[in-house]
Amino acid sequence: xxxxxxxxxxxxxxxxxxxxxxxxxxxxxxxxxxxxxxxxxxxxxxxxxxxxxxxxxxxxxxxxxxxxxxxxxxxxxxxxxxxxxxxxxxxxxxxxxxxxxxxxxxxxxxxxxxxxxxxxxxxxxxxxxxxxxxxxxxxxxxxxxxxxxxxxxxxxxxxxxxxxxxxxxxxxxxxxxxxxxxxxxxxxxxxxxxxxxxxxxxxxxxxxxxxxxxxxxxxxxxxxxxxxxxxxxxxxxxxxxxxxxxxxxxxxxxxxxxxxxxxxxxxxxxxxxxxxxxxxxxxxxxxxxxxxxxxxxxxxxxxxxxxxxxxxxxxxxxxxxxxxxxxxxxxxxxxxxx
Amino acid sequence: xxxxxxxxxxxxxxxxxxxxxxxxxxxxxxxxxxxxxxxxxxxxxxxxxxxxxxxxxxxxxxxxxxxxxxxxxxxxxxxxxxxxxxxxxxxxxxxxxxxxxxxxxxxxxxxxxxxxx
Numbered sequence: 001x002x003x004x005x006x007x008x009x010x011x012x013x014x015x016x017x018x019x020x021x022x023x024x025x026x027x028x029x030x031x032x033x034x035x036x037x038x039x040x041x042x043x044x045x046x047x048x049x050x051x052x053x054x055x056x057x058x059x060x061x062x063x064x065x066x067x068x069x070x071x072x073x074x075x076x077x078x079x080x081x082x083x084x085x086x087x088x089x090x091x092x093x094x095x096x097x098x099x100x101x102x103x104x105x106x107x108x109x110x111x112x113x114x115x116x117x118x119x120x121x122x123x124x125x126x127x128x129x130x131x132x133x134x135x136x137x138x139x140x141x142x143x144x145x146x147x148x149x150x151x152x153x154x155x156x157x158x159x160x161x162x163x164x165x166x167x168x169x170x171x172x173x174x175x176x177x178x179x180x181x182x183x184x185x186x187x188x189x190x191x192x193x194x195x196x197x198x199x200x201x202x203x204x205x206x207x208x209x210x211x212x213x214x215x216x217x218x219x220x221x222x223x224x225x226x227x228x229x230x231x232x233x234x235x236x237x238x239x240x241x242x243x244x245x246x247x248x249x250x251x252x253x254x255x256x257x258x259x260x261x262x263x264x265x266x267x268x269x270x271x272x273x274x275x276x277x278x279x280x281x282x283x284x285x286x287x288x289x290x291x292x293x294x295x296x297x298x299x300x301x302x303x304x305x306x307x308x309x310x311x312x313x314x315x316x317x318x319x320x321x322x323x324x325x326x327x328x329x330x331x332x333x334x335x336x337x338x
Numbered sequence: 339x340x341x342x343x344x345x346x347x348x349x350x351x352x353x354x355x356x357x358x359x360x361x362x363x364x365x366x367x368x369x370x371x372x373x374x375x376x377x378x379x380x381x382x383x384x385x386x387x388x389x390x391x392x393x394x395x396x397x398x399x400x401x402x403x404x405x406x407x408x409x410x411x412x413x414x415x416x417x418x419x420x421x422x423x424x425x426x427x428x429x430x431x432x433x434x435x436x437x438x439x440x441x442x443x444x445x446x447x448x449x450x451x452x453x454x455x
Contacts, residue, residue, distance in 0.1 A: 177444055178444075181342065181345070181384050183380065185380075185383070245383040
């Protein structure tokens, strides 16, 4: 992004207006239009209607009303989630990249669902038997494409994306004498609030999957696979052991994987930092932010920031970060040629 | 939790590890429920034999400070009996005094050891 940064913090309200209108009001408005259209066609529909298609044609049937309201319900839930997540822009009025992605996705999903559901209803007008309903596949693709165009436009209309980083404080040396060997380690795990967010996200995914099963064939299998993968990712990111010793700085996941190891010889400097997960990294887990920063972000509060010799910075949030960082600087000092 | 060993100190290594962990428990940096690194992991970290670490863990298990669970490593289950607030603040005072007099940690440790006996 460009280098012009707004100086005042009065940018926040105008950002929020754009967030609410693009990520919340617009998607809901699209869903409302779709719902109204579908409701107006209700008298011309067969009973039951086709609600599910496979490659060969309609193969699932059900009542019209729940089907007609599904896109509005899903869109409303997702929009509220996206707007709530982006409610607090950065002090500069900009958004984190995650917030932008979520808001654009909210719009994309509203268009996709609106198109797919409205088209499938429109195609069934005047049919005596829903079994003869034509395929909705092309409309689904068209909806996805139109959604993408709008989402890209939304991306540019939304406030600029930004990542923040605050300089850390230098750690105090942990006293190491002569031939003494020190080993610091600590387990760190995902805290309470993010767990709720993760649970909510999984619920939204489940709900979306459950309803989209009605419209898309093979969606059950795909959504189950996605959920299993997401579940495994959450598990591997749930619990970590962080250690600092002669081997360097090491973070290891629950199953010994994923793991990250930075040898002492590749450490340029160490700092203790204060981390705000959503603001600085846009969330929890193994995260990448701008400016060559990545990290294992599990909680708000203290973290160890290791700057590697290539300039990249790796951050792990952990209690007692001061001691861990202190051990690292002491070992670096011990290893340094005198 | 911070573990330090000094191969030159003359005290058995497993005793030093156990001592470090006891000290962490007393100072409150090792809370009940905290999982210790596996013996293999800690041995690699300190560049010592895994049996030395296991011996330290077994000693602490017998004292009731930790529990060894096969496959899950060691978990801190007990506290060392007693109220350590007074001792912790006394230790802080001793260290502050030693800093003032420029007494290095090994000298201070030796002084305490001599006086204790």
